[in-house]
Amino acid sequence: MMAIRELKVCLLGDTGVGKSSIVCRFVQDHFDHNISPTIGASFMTKTVPCGNELHKFLIWDTAGQERFHSLAPMYYRGSAAAVIVYDITKQDSFHTLKKWVKELKEHGPENIVMAIAGNKCDLSDIREVPMKDAKEYAESIGAIVVETSAKNAVNIEELFQGIMIRTVCSSSLASWCWLCRRLLVSSELAAGLGHAAVPAVLGGVCLHRDSRL
Numbered sequence: 001m002m003a004i005r006e007l008k009v010c011l012l013g014d015t016g017v018g019k020s021s022i023v024c025r026f027v028q029d030h031f032d033h034n035i036s037p038t039i040g041a042s043f044m045t046k047t048v049p050c051g052n053e054l055h056k057f058l059i060w061d062t063a064g065q066e067r068f069h070s071l072a073p074m075y076y077r078g079s080a081a082a083v084i085v086y087d088i089t090k091q092d093s094f095h096t097l098k099k100w101v102k103e104l105k106e107h108g109p110e111n112i113v114m115a116i117a118g119n120k121c122d123l124s125d126i127r128e129v130p131m132k133d134a135k136e137y138a139e140s141i142g143a144i145v146v147e148t149s150a151k152n153a154v155n156i157e158e159l160f161q162g163i164m165i166r167t168v169c170s171s172s173l174a175s176w177c178w179l180c181r182r183l184l185v186s187s188e189l190a191a192g193l194g195h196a197a198v199p200a201v202l203g204g205v206c207l208h209r210d211s212r213l
């Protein structure tokens with residue numbers, strides 16, 4: 001039987017940025033234009049193969065409305081990763097994202113993997129947040145960053161794959177190459193991930209261990 005590794009992930013960010021839509025796309029491959037704002041939080045799971053293991057995402061989708069802010073610690077506490085979402089068409093939502101990062105750094109778990117998702121990239125003609133700003137900010141805090149569209153199913157799988165890779169980095173299957181700043185993964189893990197999708201998130205994958213290491 002395959003081993004199951006559980007991975008607690010929480011989603012944080014302003015109301016209306018598309019957190020629930022991202023989760024719904026990832027778990028059910030579905031998009032609902034008339035989705036309601038989340039009350040409190042909602043919980044979903046999805047199990048995906050990774051090398052010779054199964055990874056079970058335990059996903060806590062929090063409510064972005066201010067009145068629910070004080071509940072957030074219950075969900076980010078004990079999380080291996082946080083997906084912090086902003087809406088590329090709303091500069092304010094990018095400010096809110098930075099506030100969440102600050103809160104996570106101050107009160108979140110040590111070593112939590114942070115992934116920034118700039119959602120609604122299907123609306124790039126009315127964008128307010130340049131991709132460059134998000135990339136620079138993500139780099140400054142060591143976070144994964146990707147632009148997503150829950151509506152058009154763009155980069156949703158890649159977002160969660162990126163999280164999965166980052167969280168297994170400490171295992172024997174993967175490690176960082178500090179020289180070329182790339183992730184080195186075993187061919188077994190790469191095969192499990194369908195590595196073609198990975199470079200979009202992480203900037204490239206070496207499929208064999210580099211002699212410079």
Ligand SMILES: Nc1nc2c(ncn2[C@@H]2O[C@H](COP(=O)(O)OP(=O)(O)OP(=O)(O)O)[C@@H](O)[C@H]2O)c(=O)[nH]1
Pocket residue numbers: 013014015016017018019020021022032033034035036037038039062063064065119120121122123148149150151152
């Ligand atoms: N165009 C477009 N609209 C989206 C996308 N993702 C979500 N939406 C829409 O944005 C609105 C808000 O989406 P939600 O998923 O409810 O947002 P949320 O972040 O969960 O909001 P709260 O639960 O209040 O925190 C809905 O009308 C969605 O249909 C996207 O990728 N593109």
Ligand SMILES: [Mg+2]
Pocket residue numbers: 019020021036037038061062063064
């Ligand atoms: Mg929601």
